Amino acid sequence: MTAADADAADPDSTDAADDPIAAMEAATFEAFVGEVAQFRDTVVAPNVSRWESEKRMAPEALREASEIGLLAMEVPTALGGLGMSFAQKCRITEVLSAVSMPFAFSLVNTGNVAARVAQRGTERHRELYLADLMAGRRFGSTALTEPGAGSDFANIATTATPVDGRWRLDGAKAWITNAAHSDVIFCYAQTEPGSRGRGIALFLIDGTRPGFERLPPYELAGGHLIGTGGFRLDGYVAEADDLLSPAGEAFIAALSSVNGARTYVAAMCCAMVEATLASAVRYGAEREAFGKPVIAHQGLAWKLAGVQNRLEAARLLTGRAIEAVTESLRTGDATGAILPAAHAKKFATETAEADIATCIQAMGAEGLRSDHPGGHHLVGARIANYVDGSTEIQTDRIARSLRQLYA
Numbered sequence: 001m002t003a004a005d006a007d008a009a010d011p012d013s014t015d016a017a018d019d020p021i022a023a024m025e026a027a028t029f030e031a032f033v034g035e036v037a038q039f040r041d042t043v044v045a046p047n048v049s050r051w052e053s054e055k056r057m058a059p060e061a062l063r064e065a066s067e068i069g070l071l072a073m074e075v076p077t078a079l080g081g082l083g084m085s086f087a088q089k090c091r092i093t094e095v096l097s098a099v100s101m102p103f104a105f106s107l108v109n110t111g112n113v114a115a116r117v118a119q120r121g122t123e124r125h126r127e128l129y130l131a132d133l134m135a136g137r138r139f140g141s142t143a144l145t146e147p148g149a150g151s152d153f154a155n156i157a158t159t160a161t162p163v164d165g166r167w168r169l170d171g172a173k174a175w176i177t178n179a180a181h182s183d184v185i186f187c188y189a190q191t192e193p194g195s196r197g198r199g200i201a202l203f204l205i206d207g208t209r210p211g212f213e214r215l216p217p218y219e220l221a222g223g224h225l226i227g228t229g230g231f232r233l234d235g236y237v238a239e240a241d242d243l244l245s246p247a248g249e250a251f252i253a254a255l256s257s258v259n260g261a262r263t264y265v266a267a268m269c270c271a272m273v274e275a276t277l278a279s280a281v282r283y284g285a286e287r288e289a290f291g292k293p294v295i296a297h298q299g300l301a302w303k304l305a306g307v308q309n310r311l312e313a314a315r316l317l318t319g320r321a322i323e324a325v326t327e328s329l330r331t332g333d334a335t336g337a338i339l340p341a342a343h344a345k346k347f348a349t350e351t352a353e354a355d356i357a358t359c360i361q362a363m364g365a366e367g368l369r370s371d372h373p374g375g376h377h378l379v380g381a382r383i384a385n386y387v388d389g390s391t392e393i394q395t396d397r398i399a400r401s402l403r404q405l406y407a
Helices: 026-044 048-053 059-066 086-097 101-120 123-135 249-286 298-331 335-362 364-368 374-384 391-400 402-406
Strands: 140-143 159-163 166-176 184-190 200-206 212-214 229-238 243-245
Touching (some): 026 059, 026 086, 048 374, 059 101, 059 123, 086 101, 086 249, 086 298, 101 123, 101 140, 101 184, 101 243, 123 184, 123 200, 140 166, 159 184, 166 184, 166 200, 184 249, 243 249, 249 298, 249 335, 249 364, 298 335, 335 364, 335 391, 364 374, 391 402
Parallel strands (some): 140 184
Antiparallel strands (some): 184 200, 200 243
């Protein structure tokens, strides 16, 4: 994951090379959704339990996903991508997360990097990295969190020092999505130690170059498909044009554009709850107890009705956040999306974990079997409570608005 408890991660660019809210044509998109569902059901679903037991990312499946364009969703069509809108991207992450949120999260992180190379990189960057990212020959990460800095992003200690027209980077990054395999990385570093956000800049770094050391992936309770790990930079030299956002500008952009990431995480949670609820209802309709289907017992049916009720609320909050993020992409002003994204992520992540557990409980011990989705989704929901700003960070964001809204 990009951060175990980061306040910001995986920023979505707001200055696309073409119309930032352009979208794939509706009929074409609906056909593509069907293609994605087929890929999910034939490639991801049969293998997700094995990948998890092997405790690894699935680069071979990500490469197969690239064949239908899933690593290039927001890359402009002129550069070989699908040219999707943010709302369409959220829909695709839902389709994939119905089977595996960790797989979807890994995929979307490489896609984010591909989109930002297309939109923010130089022509040299596009020539070096874009085709490989879109084809799954290379994978992407955004590196913000460090061993001693998560939610307090301004406290990062990785340094960037100007040397003869280039930059020397030194430091360590931790809790990075796709770190097990990524080598095209957007890395935040401090150019003026002690200046906090004012000195933070954003660099594109290449993990195949000297000075980059990949660390072993983390052993986690689950969710290994995200490829969480870290790396060290020791005398890594970045070219002058590898500085993508200068000091101060990068910090503001990261804190504002993280709204998009929080919103698609909320969408992922909705998909996990819906998939687990559907599994529980099907099981309850088939299994009998005391002379009637389990679902006919009021105690169980009312619990699952509560899950469905909260799922509807989560979807409405997520839809509101999608609209706010889309508007922020149109105007270039992210402030209006901060609260909707925080509300969506807080509610969706908190309710997902509890409601998935309720659905598992409704199936009895059967709900623990790996051929049902609940266990994998329960881990995904726990991960969702940390990535792109922890639940506590969302609560703090909302709390800060109270006096402005009501006092």
